[in-house]
Amino acid sequence: MQSEKYPLLFSPLDLGFTTLKNRILMGSMHTGLEEAENGFERLAAYFVERVRGGVGMIFTGGIPPNLEAGFGAKLSTHEEAEQHRIVTDAVHAAGPDVKICMQILHMGPLALQENCVAPSAIKSRVGKYKPIGLDEEGIEKQINDHVHCAALAVEAGYDGVEIPASGGYLLSTFLVEKTNRRTDRWGGTFENRMRFPIEVVRRTRAVIGPHKILTVRIPAMDMLEDGMTHDEVITLAKALEDAGVNIISTHFCWHESLIPTIATMVPRAAFTSVTGKLRKVLRVPLITSNRINMPSVAEAVLARGDADIVSMARPMLADPEFALKAREGREDEINTCIACNQACLDHTFGGKDVSCLVNPRACHETKLNYLPARAAKRVAVIGAGPAGLAYATVAARRGHAVTLFDSASEIGGQFNLAKRIPGKEEFHETLRYYRRMIEVNGVRLRLNTTVDASMVDRGSFDEVVVATGIIPRRPLIDGIDHPLVISYLDVLMGQRVVGERVAIIGAGGIGFDVAEFISHEGTSSSTDIDEFAREWGIDFLNHPRGGVCGVTPVARESSRTIFLMQRKTDPVGRGLGRTTGWTHRITLNRRGIQMFNGVEYLKIDERGLLTRINGEERLFEVDNVIVCAGQLSNRSLYDELTAEGLNATLVGGAFEASELDAKRAIQQASELAAVI
Ligand code: FAD
Ligand code: NAP
Ligand code: SF4
Numbered sequence: 001m002q003s004e005k006y007p008l009l010f011s012p013l014d015l016g017f018t019t020l021k022n023r024i025l026m027g028s029m030h031t032g033l034e035e036a037e038n039g040f041e042r043l044a045a046y047f048v049e050r051v052r053g054g055v056g057m058i059f060t061g062g063i064p065p066n067l068e069a070g071f072g073a074k075l076s077t078h079e080e081a082e083q084h085r086i087v088t089d090a091v092h093a094a095g096p097d098v099k100i101c102m103q104i105l106h107m108g109p110l111a112l113q114e115n116c117v118a119p120s121a122i123k124s125r126v127g128k129y130k131p132i133g134l135d136e137e138g139i140e141k142q143i144n145d146h147v148h149c150a151a152l153a154v155e156a157g158y159d160g161v162e163i164p165a166s167g168g169y170l171l172s173t174f175l176v177e178k179t180n181r182r183t184d185r186w187g188g189t190f191e192n193r194m195r196f197p198i199e200v201v202r203r204t205r206a207v208i209g210p211h212k213i214l215t216v217r218i219p220a221m222d223m224l225e226d227g228m229t230h231d232e233v234i235t236l237a238k239a240l241e242d243a244g245v246n247i248i249s250t251h252f253c254w255h256e257s258l259i260p261t262i263a264t265m266v267p268r269a270a271f272t273s274v275t276g277k278l279r280k281v282l283r284v285p286l287i288t289s290n291r292i293n294m295p296s297v298a299e300a301v302l303a304r305g306d307a308d309i310v311s312m313a314r315p316m317l318a319d320p321e322f323a324l325k326a327r328e329g330r331e332d333e334i335n336t337c338i339a340c341n342q343a344c345l346d347h348t349f350g351g352k353d354v355s356c357l358v359n360p361r362a363c364h365e366t367k368l369n370y371l372p373a374r375a376a377k378r379v380a381v382i383g384a385g386p387a388g389l390a391y392a393t394v395a396a397r398r399g400h401a402v403t404l405f406d407s408a409s410e411i412g413g414q415f416n417l418a419k420r421i422p423g424k425e426e427f428h429e430t431l432r433y434y435r436r437m438i439e440v441n442g443v444r445l446r447l448n449t450t451v452d453a454s455m456v457d458r459g460s461f462d463e464v465v466v467a468t469g470i471i472p473r474r475p476l477i478d479g480i481d482h483p484l485v486i487s488y489l490d491v492l493m494g495q496r497v498v499g500e501r502v503a504i505i506g507a508g509g510i511g512f513d514v515a516e517f518i519s520h521e522g523t524s525s526s527t528d529i530d531e532f533a534r535e536w537g538i539d540f541l542n543h544p545r546g547g548v549c550g551v552t553p554v555a556r557e558s559s560r561t562i563f564l565m566q567r568k569t570d571p572v573g574r575g576l577g578r579t580t581g582w583t584h585r586i587t588l589n590r591r592g593i594q595m596f597n598g599v600e601y602l603k604i605d606e607r608g609l610l611t612r613i614n615g616e617e618r619l620f621e622v623d624n625v626i627v628c629a630g631q632l633s634n635r636s637l638y639d640e641l642t643a644e645g646l647n648a649t650l651v652g653g654a655f656e657a658s659e660l661d662a663k664r665a666i667q668q669a670s671e672l673a674a675v676i
Contacts, residue, residue, distance in 0.1 A: 018099070020309070024309075026058045028060060030354075032353050041366065046362075049365055051091055058099070058100045059101050063075045064105060078152070084157070108170025120133045150204045160208070180193050194236050216249065218240070219254065247309065259548070261290055262290055265423035269288075275306050294315075298310040317362040341580050343360075373676070378460065378463070383469055386412075386430075391467060397437075403461075404445050407449060470631035471631070471632050472629070474487075488514050499623020502561070503563045553590065562592075565611070572596070599612075652665035
């Protein structure tokens with residue numbers, strides 16, 4: 001079915017032997033379901049929702065072809081292939097016109113295995129073990145294992161396979177000299193270095209036959225100082241075409257490179273021009289990806305001629321109906337991926353179940369469902385921050401009559417502060433989504449209404465939900481009431497002018513965001529690709545080796561002098577998100593922000609902030625001290641209500657402020673609203 005608004009996105013793509021119904025690919029993501037109890041049934045349910053939601057093609061999470069290739073559910077036996085049938089049968093039954101390909105992922109030196117392998121015994125900066133350098137026999141085994149795995153994937157009912165040759169995984173480590181020091185026919189010249197991926201592809205094609213999809217993910221710009229030149233990328237891509245790939249997928253960056261490619265601070269579609277350049281010289285269709293999270297962005301990528309297919313991975317976690325809503329012109333109902341990584345990649349690397357901050361149903365499709373309520377109740381939700389919004393919209397969607405109150409003039413709670421931080425512009429999308437869900441589900445919204453216990457009429461509501469959030473902690477420091485002390489709320493709302501020399505007490509998520517806010521000058525690089533490229537030292541235009549060789553990041557020093565401090569002796573910023581924290585630390589360091597740990601706060605007076613660090617007193621002569629010292633639950637309303645004998649439910653920060661974030665607030669509220 002065509003779409004007037006997104007004609008390119010919804011145009012079919014003829015691959016010769018088969019046709020993709022549209023250009024929307026759900027990109028590969030390891031979810032952990034592969035190894036979970038009843039994992040294949042859960043995976044099937046997860047994929048089927050995305051099939052019903054309109055995707056044209058799905059690439060599964062990476063499946064290792066053997067034991068040394070990576071952890072988890074490998075595919076090397078007929079019994080294992082049988083398990084995958086649960087997924088492929090379900091997907092094909094739900095969408096006979098949807099293709100599903102299995103990703104064969106050999107992690108090489110990044111595998112969390114002591115017996116991990118690589119072309120040479122060189123440990124990756126981000127690998128756990130030093131890999132075993134492969135001998136000729138070992139190389140043959142690895143190729144054969146890929147081919148055998150591909151044959152089993154076809155036996156299991158997949159429409160094809162994707163093989164990553166990027167990211168620092170096995171195939172890519174053959175491509176560059178830094179990880180391939182071999183002097184035999186698998187190393188040395190570029191022709192020799194690309195022999196391994198080409199052999200994998202050539203032999204795989206021979207085994208799976210001409211009527212299966214074979215895609216390779218190449219390092220189109222690997223972001224390594226000693227990475228591939230643009231000419232080498234083209235040579236590799238052309239050789240892969242000749243070896244039998246149907247589609248080339250482009251990847252940017254090895255995991256060890258210190259350039260963000262998927263965090264929220266990365267501009268939308270920042271890397272697609274790299275794919276576009278390559279597309280001009282290749283015959284096969286190309287896939288592009290990274291930070292493409294709305295249909296208008298995807299359509300623009302196709303309109304520029306940057307790619308033939310747009311891969312969206314995390315956006316499919318955030319909203320399984322992304323494609324359907326786009327096709328029907330309901331894009332304002334899309335729950336947009338905000339690229340926070342908090343519930344997806346941070347969970348993958350933390351060994352936790354993957355889900356999505358804005359959609360806690362992701363990967364929990366068999367466990368968390370919003371079924372029609374047996375009896376409609378009258379529900380009052382007090383507080384329209386993320387917790388109240390999630391509760392109200394889920395409950396209303398299930399058929400309850402919900403009234404949502406907030407004392408502010410707009411919904412969103414602390415998200416209205418988060419969205420002001422340069423690099424967090426995506427938070428606007430979550431608020432747009434909730435505004436629309438309030439309309440679609442008929443939630444009665446009462447803004448500018450501060451609720452007190454006397455206003456909660458027992459006769460009017462069957463359920464009262466208190467989502468009143470938090471109040472900022474005011475630490476007991478001598479001089480905390482001095483006029484130079486400011487709360488982060490006042491800073492972010494622009495209610496106080498901040499001086500030139502500033503100390504920030506508290507280096508958690510909000511301390512870092514405030515440091516970003518007051519040190520930032522000019523355009524936000526997350527909305528400007530050229531600025532982003534300058535800040536991180538990437539040359540998209542000339543594509544030197546790796547895209548970065550010889551390009552110096554241009555740091556925009558802050559005109560303010562900023563000291564960011566914490567009491568803990570851990571390195572500052574350690575508690576930030578696993579996959580994004582490093583980007584914040586690098587950015588602030590480059591701007592000259594000075595970070596201190598192990599700080600004891602002694603006194604604040606007109607001179608500034610007196611501290612003790614490593615046993616020595618130190619005075620920070622500052623104009624302002626900004627307090628970002630965590631949160632306390634705002635539960636006075638709840639206490640009043642329960643004192644009067646009324647039953648109420650607490651959610652979000654009002655329930656528990658310690659270690660609160662939006663992920664927990666939305667998940668808890670959604671789970672509770674699913675069962676009233
Ligand atoms: P809140 O968002 O605090 O909402 C509570 C609401 O209740 C408010 O709108 C308030 O007006 C209303 N209210 C209170 N009392 C009453 C009353 N008596 N009557 C009516 N209304 C009332 N989290 C993340 O996960 N990732 C991030 O990247 C992130 N970045 C952040 C950046 C900043 C700058 C800030 C400040 C927070 C950030 N957070 C982030 C934290 C996240 O926003 C909070 O965890 C989340 O908002 C908590 O949701 P909540 O609904 O419990 O509370
Ligand atoms: P937080 O991350 O818990 O950090 C609180 C900071 O205050 C810490 O640095 C803590 O360090 C300090 N602190 C705590 N008690 C103190 C006291 N009594 N005196 C002085 N300092 C004290 O909380 P937050 O920064 O307020 O953020 C709130 C939530 O929003 C967090 O859970 C966070 O995950 C979330 N958030 C996330 C992001 C993100 O990018 N993912 C961004 C912003 C906010 P010491 O105890 O060592 O001093
Ligand atoms: Fe996107 Fe964040 Fe959800 Fe991951 S957790 S899919 S990054 S919104």
